Amino acid sequence: MTEREFTFAFQGSEGERQTAKGGPEQSLISALRDSSSVFSEEERKNEGKAVQLLEGEHLRGALNLGMPCKCLPENAHLEALFVGGGGGSQGREGIAEGKECTTFTVGAAPGKRPILKGPEAGVDLCVFALEGETVGEALSEDGRFLPEVGGEGWRLVERQQGRRAFPLSLAARELQAGAYELGFEGEGAGGRPNLRELAQELDEYLKGRLGGGGPWEAAQKEFEELMGGVTPNRVPSHVAKLPTAMNESVGTLRWSRLGAEGSAACFHLARGHVLTCYHAVKMMVGEGVPESEWGPAVRQAASVSFTYRTTAETQWKVASDGLKAYSAELDYAILALEAAAGQGSELRPGLAAWSTKPVGQGVVYAVGRHFADALMLVPLGPRESGDLSGRRSFQAFSSHSFSRQPRSERAPYGTEFLHDPASSGSPVFSYYGGLVGMSAGGYQYEERVVEFGPTVQAIAAHVHLNHHPLYQLLFGGGPSKKGCSVM
Known part of the structure; x- marks a missing residue:
């Protein structure tokens, strides 16, 4: 040569x-x-x-x-x-x-x-x-x-x-x-464990959206129609028509350990227990730490804060033996809290009372402490759309989904092309106020970003199977007057 x-x-x-x-x-x-x-x-x-x-x-x-x-x-x-x-x-x-x-x-x-x-x-x-x-x-x-x-x-x-x-x-x-x-x-x-399956589900959906400029253009048109013709990145929480108490039950999980700091979202589930993402807890404890040793590390490193409209920010610590349940596959973790020294002990209502089964299609809202992201669900395939009982994860389009992400070979560029990582762990509500899931992040699909997370039904089922007393404590008290059954 x-x-x-x-x-x-x-x-x-x-x-x-x-x-x-x-x-x-x-x-x-x-x-x-x-x-x-x-x-x-x-x-x-x-x-x-x-x-x-x-x-x-x-x-x-x-x-x-x-x-x-x-x-x-x-x-x-x-x-x-x-x-x-x-x-x-x-x-x-x-x-x-x-x-x-x-x-x-x-x-x-x-x-x-x-x-x-x-x-x-x-x-x-x-x-x-x-x-x-x-x-x-x-x-x-x-x-x-x-x-x-x-x-x-x-x-x-x-x-x-x-x-x-x-x-x-x-x-x-x-x-x-x-x-x-x-x-x-x-x-x-x-x-995340199931992104291959989610990508295949998205493939099937997009195949049915051909015409009028292509599948992504058709999906964007549907998104804009559902959002009333506008596609802001975020809309104020009150637009989602959710009770104020729900917004105020959303908090921030912060950690500082071995010189590394970070944050994620969380929310009060019930009886002093918050729900957040497994991957956030894993980031907190660091690589190489066996799961059997996570409890003490989390207690030492983590704090949780809630900001109410009527009171100052309240700091909470993770209780002794406070890592109660988790799943890498579903990407969830449940932490028990205790009030920090000198702090009050009031928590806003737990959102488990509003837990409900997954929504098949339409708009849902990932609610943070100050804003709600409007998301359009990717519907299941025609053969599955009538039965949501086995739905473990949801995925959805946001306005970010319809703008192409930078191609990696044009780098270096910021690796955080998804939403602010601190939004992982935010509750996801249906339009009618039912807690249907938890935001876990997004994945890149052909230079597009698709949001996803576990359904609250799947989380509750996992807790029921593996930690039955905890399930009874958090989900087993029966729905409130405003709520409905998750299983």
Whole structure:
């Protein structure tokens, strides 16, 4: 194979494209340094910063600096940028000559643990593998991933329709030119256990929306009609026509542990117990802590606050043995509270009294402490729409769903393309005021964001099965006059 020629430009530069070339086995960074004085001069100006090379048309991600030039497609064009302050550039080393090259794109699944060491965080990576290597071996040799990535329990999940999962023991050649999310077994595609099933459900819905500009345009038109012709990101809570007491039962869970701070939403469920997301509690305790040791860590790190219209903010602590129930699959956790020293003990009414079965379609509201997000439910398939008894999760469009998200290869860009992460754990109500679910986040579907969360019915059923006395305490007292049965 003769020398491979390619072009490059510096990201954000208005200048013309530069040309570089290298031998088939020569690394990209070496080819740039040897064949382009323009690149070498720019690198000297940015001494101490790390180089990123992005290829957006074919390889769709940040390239490994050690990639052999033979792996580049014909007419490849790279964007070069210098990032960070104090880190050098790394690339794979020790390339065996004469072996065929396979490339595939890898990104972190939304909401999951970090996978990258350095300044590439927030971008997709184009990984190359040599003939005979498995996916795990290619990731391990890449040099940009954290040491624990690629070990037992990790897997890749397709970003395209179907969202099939692949073990890292698979031959890398099977993934040629594909795009995947990398995460840990058990946490599931996209950071939650059932996103593959939700994506398939969304596929079926969109297939039936063809015509008039395409399925997304048809869904947007329906969304605007249901919202009265306007699609603000958020609307004041009173527009949702919910009782004030419901809004005031929504609180903020904050934590500070080992130098890390964060927050999520929560709400008073009943009798001094709040409901929030499992992934928020996991973020609180940190990676590597067994679930059996979460209780003391949560008690030490967490506080909960509610702001009422008539009183000052009230701080609550998690009680001793306060982590009462949780499920990674449903992404929920129930915490028992106790009043902090010197604080009052008043809590607004628990929302479990308004619990009801899932809504099949239409508008629901994810209610935070100050605003409500109007969401349009993605209806179940025709064969299932009449029976909601087994519905464990809901998914819905918001106004965010109809604007395309930034493509990762144009990075670096902020990784929080979803709603404010502190909104996870917000209650979700039907138009008539029934508590039907809990907001758990969103996932990216073909550059769109779709909201999702567990139904309150599924949470109650899990508590009933695994923690029956707790179920009786929180849900078993019978509905209030305004409420209705959840099961």
